[in-house]
Amino acid sequence: MVREVFISIYLCIFSFLFNLSKLFPINKNKIVFCTSFTENPYFIYKELKKQKLGCDIVFLTNNSTCYSFFSTNASPNSKVLYFSPKKVVTFIHSIYHLATAKVVLVDNYYGFLANINFKKKANCIQVWHANGAIKRFGLQDPSIKDRSKRAIKRFYKVYRKFDYILVGSKKMEDIFIKAFNASTKNIKRTGIPRTDIFLQEELKVSLKNNLYASYPILKNKKVILYAPTFRDSNDKNNQFPIDLELLKNRLGEKYVFILKLHPSVKMNSLSIMKKSDNFLLDLSSYSNMNDLLFITDFLITDYSSIPFEFSFMQKPMLFYPYDLKDYEESRGFWQSYESLVPGPIAFSTHDIIEIITQNRFDLHLIKQFHEDWNTYSRGKSSKNVINLIKECMNH
Numbered sequence: 212m213v214r215e216v217f218i219s220i221y222l223c224i225f226s227f228l229f230n231l232s233k234l235f236p237i238n239k240n241k242i243v244f245c246t247s248f249t250e251n252p253y254f255i256y257k258e259l260k261k262q263k264l265g266c267d268i269v270f271l272t273n274n275s276t277c278y279s280f281f282s283t284n285a286s287p288n289s290k291v292l293y294f295s296p297k298k299v300v301t302f303i304h305s306i307y308h309l310a311t312a313k314v315v316l317v318d319n320y321y322g323f324l325a326n327i328n329f330k331k332k333a334n335c336i337q338v339w340h341a342n343g344a345i346k347r348f349g350l351q352d353p354s355i356k357d358r359s360k361r362a363i364k365r366f367y368k369v370y371r372k373f374d375y376i377l378v379g380s381k382k383m384e385d386i387f388i389k390a391f392n393a394s395t396k397n398i399k400r401t402g403i404p405r406t407d408i409f410l411q412e413e414l415k416v417s418l419k420n421n422l423y424a425s426y427p428i429l430k431n432k433k434v435i436l437y438a439p440t441f442r443d444s445n446d447k448n449n450q451f452p453i454d455l456e457l458l459k460n461r462l463g464e465k466y467v468f469i470l471k472l473h474p475s476v477k478m479n480s481l482s483i484m485k486k487s488d489n490f491l492l493d494l495s496s497y498s499n500m501n502d503l504l505f506i507t508d509f510l511i512t513d514y515s516s517i518p519f520e521f522s523f524m525q526k527p528m529l530f531y532p533y534d535l536k537d538y539e540e541s542r543g544f545w546q547s548y549e550s551l552v553p554g555p556i557a558f559s560t561h562d563i564i565e566i567i568t569q570n571r572f573d574l575h576l577i578k579q580f581h582e583d584w585n586t587y588s589r590g591k592s593s594k595n596v597i598n599l600i601k602e603c604m605n606h
Contacts, residue, residue, distance in 0.1 A: 215359055218322065221296070222365075226326040228303060232310035237330050239604060241267040243312040245294070247319040248340040249280045249498050250405035255316065255338070255600075258404075258593035260286065264601075269308045280498045314603050317373075320349070325368035334374045334603040338596070339387070342379040342403035343519030343584040345551060346440070347543040349390030354541065367392060374603075377596065379403040379588040386545060399599055402585075402592030408501055409523035410590030419505045428492060429506055433466045435567070436507040438500070439531070440514040441473035442538075452533050454560040459490040461564045469494055471503060509567055511557075514538060518553065522581035527572035528554045531563060553580035 242259070244252045252270065259266060270281045271294035281291045294305040309315060313333055317324075318340045329335060347353065350366060358366075370391040378384045379402050387393050408414060423430055437453065458468060472495040494503060501520060504510070510521045510528040518528055530552045532538065544551065553576040557563045565571070 212359075215361055218365075219361075222323065222326040225306065225323045228306045229310050229323075229327045232307040233330060235307070235311050237313060237332060238267060238311050239313050240265065241269065241308065241312045242314045242316070242600065243269045243271060243308050245271045245309070245315060245317045245321060246277055246281075247272065247274050249277055250501060251318055251338045251340060251403065252316065253280070253284065253499075254404035254407055254593045255596050256285065256289075258597050259600075262597060264597075266604075269305075269312070271305045271308065276496070276498055314600055320369060322365065322369060324372040325365040327372075329372070332606070335372050336596075336599070336603075337373040337376045337391075338404070339377070341516030341519065342406060342588060343383060343516050344386050344390075344545055345516065345518075345548070346514045346538075347390070347545060350392055351390050351543070351545075353543045373397060375399045375599065377401045377403065377599075379406065379592070380584045380586040382584055399595075400587045401595035401599060402588035404593040404596055405501060406520060406523065406585060406588040407590050407593050409520070415505050418502045422502065422506050426492060426494075428467055428489060433508045434469060434506050435462070435466055435509045435511060436469045436471060436503055437511045437531075438471040438503075438515055438517050439473075439512060442534075452531070453563070455491060457560050458564065462567065463490040466490070466567075467492060469503065469507070471495055471497065471500065511563065514542070514544075518580070519584045522553065522577050523585065525574060525577055525581070527570075527574070528577065529563065529566050529572070530554055530556045531558075532556065533558060553577045 244256070246252045256268065259268065268285070268289040270277075270285060270289065270291045272278050272281070272291075273293065273295040278291060278293055285291055290308070292301045292305045292308070294302065296302050309327075310330075315329065315333065315335045316338050317335065318338050324335070349370065355363060355366070370393065373391060373393065374397065376387050376391065376393055376397050377399050378387060384395075384398050384400070387398065388395070439452075455468070462468070468491050470491065470493045497503060500517065504517075504521050504524060507521070507524070508526060510517065510526070511531050512518060512528070513530060513532045521528055532548065535548060539548065549556065555566045555571050557566055
C-alpha cells in the first residue's frame with residue numbers, strides 16, 4: 212500500500228511536468244532514447260550517424276553504466292542526461308525532451324508511460340533489451356498476482372503506449388503479444404540491432420584483439436564466461452554458487468574463467484577468490500556484453516537472454532540453474548526449461564567440470580535454437596530500425 216502511494220505521487224508529478232512541457236512545440240528532428248542498457252541504443256545511434264540524418268539525439272538514463280558509456284561514446288552534439296528525480300534539474304530537462312520528441316525509443320519497462328500521452332504525431336518504439344526470452348515477464352510474470360489492481364491497471368497503460376515493438380523472430384513476436392497485451396499491428400520484424408555485430412567480421416576481430424591487448428591472461432587459453440541472471444536475493448547468503456577453487460584446480464591450467472555479474476551484485480560481498488587471481492577475471496563492469504562473447508569458448512548461464520546472442524557464435528553453452536525449482540515458481544518460463552535451453556544442464560561444480568572436459572555438447576541443438584530465435588536478425592537490423600524511424604519522422 213505504501214509503495215503504491217509513493218508511485219502514485221511520483222506519477223502525478225511526472226504527469227504535471229510532462230503536460231507542462233507539451234505546451235512547447237514538437238521538434239520534428241528530435242529522437243529520445245530512454246535506456247537501461249547500452250547495446251541496442253548504441254547500434255541504432257551509430258546507424259543514425261552513419262546515415263547523417265541530422266537528428267537531435269538525447270539519451271536519458273538512470274543507470275550509471277549507461278550514463279558513462281553514452282557520455283563517452285556519443286558525439287558532442289548529442290545530449291546525455293541523468294534521468295532520476297534525485298537529479299532535479301536534469302530530471303525536468305529529461306521530461307521536457309520526452310514531451311517534445313518526434314520519436315521515443317525505450318528498451319525496458321518504464322512506469323512513467325502509464326500517466327502520460329505523447330503528442331499525436333510522436334511515436335514510441337519498444338526496442339526490448341533482449342532478442343529472446345527464457346523467463347516470463349510483463350503481464351505473464353507470475354509475481355503480478357501479488358500486485359494490486361491499481362498496479363496491474365498501470366501495467367496495461369504502460370504497454371499501450373508502445374506504437375511499435377521490434378522483434379527478431381516469430382517466437383519473440385508471440386511472447387510480446389502475451390507479455391504486453393499487444394496486437395500484431397504493433398509488431399515490426401526488423402531484427403534486433405545489437406545482433407548486427409555478429410555478422411561484421413572485421414569489427415569482431417578488432418574487438419577481440421582489443422580485449423586480448425587489455426587482458427593478456429586471455430591469450431592461449433580457453434575462455435569460460437559465467438554470466439548469470441540477476442536475482443533479488445543475490446547476496447542473501449553471501450555465497451557464490453560455484454566452487455571456484457575446485458574449478459581452478461581442475462581447469463586452471465588450460466582455461467580462464469570470466470565473471471560477468473549484474474552491476475547490482477557487489478563483488479566484495481561474495482566469498483570468491485581475489486580479482487588478481489590468474490584463473491579468474493572479473494569483467495562485471497565491462498559495458499558491452501556482446502564484445503565478451505567474441506572471445507568466449509564456453510558460456511555458462513542460467514535464465515539470461517545471453518544464449519540467444521551467443522548462438523550466433525555456434526559455440527558450446529551449458530546451463531547452471533542451481534535454484535531451478537525456486538526460480539520457476541517465482542518467475543516462470545515460457546516453456547519447460549529443459550526443452551528450451553540448447554545445452555546440457557549442470558547442478559553442481561562437478562557437473563560443470565565434467566560437461567566441459569568431456570565435451571558433452573550438441574552443436575546441432577544450438578544451430579536450431581539460433582534459427583528459431585534470430586530469424587529476422589541478419590546483420591541489417593539497425594538499418595531496418597532507421598527506416599522505421601524515418602517513416603515515423605515523415606508522417
